[in-house]
Amino acid sequence: MSATFIKAAEVWIPSADGTLLEFGCGGFGPARSFATISRSMCFGRGEGLPGRAWEEGRPVLLRQFEGSIFQRTAAARTAGMDCAIALPLYLHDRLTSVLVVFCGHVPGQAGALELWHHDPRITTDMTLVDGAYGPGAQAFEAISQETYLPRGVGLPGLAWQRGEAVFVEDLPAAPGRFLRSEEAAAAGLLRGLAIPAGSRLADRHVVAFLASARLPLAHRIERWVPDAAQSELRRVEAFSELHGGRSSGIAQLPLSSTGSSLVKALQRGVPVINDFPADEPGSPAAAAVGIGATALVAIPVVWEDAVVEVVALYL
Template identity: 70%
Template sequence: MSSTFIKAAEVWLPSEDGTLLEFGSGAFGPARRFAAISREMCFGRGEGLPGRAWDEGRPVLLPRFEGSNFRRVAAAHDAGLACAVALPLFVHDSLSSVLVIFCGPDAAADAASGLELWHHDARITSDMRLVDGAFFGANAQAFESASRDTYLPRGVGLPGAAWQRGEAVFLENLPAAPGRFLRAQEAAEAGLLRGLAIPAGSKLEDSHVVSFLADAKLPLARRIERWVPDAAGALLRRVYAFSELHGGASLIEATLPLSVSASATTGSIVEAWRSAMPAINDFPASEPGAPAAAATAIGSWALLAIPMVRRDEVVEVVALYL
């Protein structure tokens, strides 16, 4: 199992004078040409996918690159990237960064997969509705149609649960969870098995959730973890992990210290917690402690740590091993 649905990620940071977004870090795997082009770019407000998310102050999903203002279409297709979502992160109403996650299907494995953006606007409805999505697989049409017709009350369904909790929610078996995933029958018909929903930041009062969906043949990532602080605020605890390559779900706890000496390596997960910005390590075997062991065991080539920010405070960190 060499491929994953999430194929690349990059972080864009405001320039010193606040007029541009500049390349901060990235994980591109074998997509070397795409990586080289990206590292030399910058975006003004409204320019490209990162600039559009910055300008609109909300997440933006591109189900396809053609017909949009995406500036790297040919290189993206050459790298096997088919869709993307840009997630702006705000702290005290100021943009701290824009995280872009690129996804793509695996035609050789005939695997089902999907990327969704959900939105709640209290001025219009009390429910959450699909903004847009990218769906892949021979039997994905019925699932896509059901998704576009679905209204999710707060706390209902996978996106609704992430919306209510303000934290990431992972479901191992979508078809077997009709009470927690309203589109269970359509997911079974499409071949979708796993689902990860994460709340997404916005400068507006609206709420957004991004969902990643895939089957076991093409996992979302090689490993998914959730890290939360302990009661004393001195440690981050790993409270959940899942890996197709390492026995499925695991509740074995691990910890990372939040207070370390100046000479010690903090690692991407603690860095994301402290900075309230995504952190990327394209050599995860160098991480301290348990993350390095996990990355080595599954042959991970990159670690993406995403902070979940609620009311200007980080409440957890989601770690995706690619």
Template identity: 50%
Template structure:
């Protein structure tokens, strides 16, 4: 099955904090791109990982060719047309940068790009609302939906990005047609956009950022999406929400408690973790991955002012 996210990689600070080095990657069949990536490192302000570090905020890079993206030629060969740099900050300290790649999917009627990735920001000096910074809109959903998004102002608690801003936590809406939860529901429905994930992004600035991933039924965000947060006794992590393309909605009560593995490590360290063999995860995480035929996962900590608030797990 095609997914909105085609590849993912992590870049981690070196011990002396002077560079970002390769932390892990999931590239599917793009083995050449993966081989080149594993040999690289980035200084502050260099390439997409270094620029996200330097700017201190997420970046949606819609055009790789002719940009500061260092691997544009081989990315084009791999079919990647967009990259999102997501820096993970606790205060001013960077724990890592997650890079997500998107690109066209092959359909019966030709190649096209489904879904969208949006970056929203609240800048109190400009507005009391959250507005769109930039977005990657697939060719099959561009046009009117992108125009509406650019003209949309979201008060705190309104719409998918506004809900994540208000909660300070990730929000997944399985059906964007639910009344009152997605401001652009009618336009999204016309284009087949049915599911959205919003992730708040902590930065060193006072601005609030939310990264939103919007997908269609044919092109889900990932094969499985989960959010894990501390249980009531702070003895482990419990699933807050989840959706699996092969199993449907996942109730929080079905997740059990996670103490170790990639999800537990990401929560404890604040560092993103990639496991290319999801079935090797301990306990119910590995069992669920095996049962659903999922091969890999990335665990992304969601940072807050107090540290790690929760972990988003994306499976492929």
């Protein structure tokens, strides 16, 4: 199986007494040593990457681990991870979890991790907080730092406007949806996924994952939304480099599917990671088996204090 830009993910859950973040679940692929270390850890407020996101009540991006608050640097480097983002999830002003997504640059293959932010006290636009761009993307990084995105403009601006995840298959061919298309083409960036991320405050964040076809974001990306009757999840988008690109097939999951990671993420407002996705009910199992996925990451997208969709990443 080919490598992906997104290498691993883990979920941290508040302890019963609310004093710690404890390991909930994770998908680490071949990074067994990193997985063993992670499963034995817990974090207080401000401790490590998950604890910092908890304390600050907002997403935190680390463009590198060396010299940072990150506590597992050596193991992450061995596993091919060199940057990460922690996303705290809130429902009704209550922290439900912290999702950490790890990415890794590969020499000669483009990939970027970005965090965008809108603070209404400062500007009407969305601006870059930080990014991890890897070698060969200096021009793309420079223009990103200078870019101001109005609501509905550019990939992060679209996710902000819609309150839902946005996937763009061909960034250089979508100048209307991706303002930095020329610089993206020069850097070799082709695919883009933007996901709205909340915070403890009223401001908005968007995390963006960008990568080439040779280094996919994930082995498969799907978006699932509940139907109007709130009786099932419907797949509205699916893309996989290993399945020939975009899929137009129809798929549903009844909300009574108690074994479904996607349904659990929707109903609980907590990310769910299944490290044996062949056990999933319905079409996710077939998709996972078809590409040999080692983990399914189900990410609930929270908007206006409700879970509006679930993004599925097959790693």
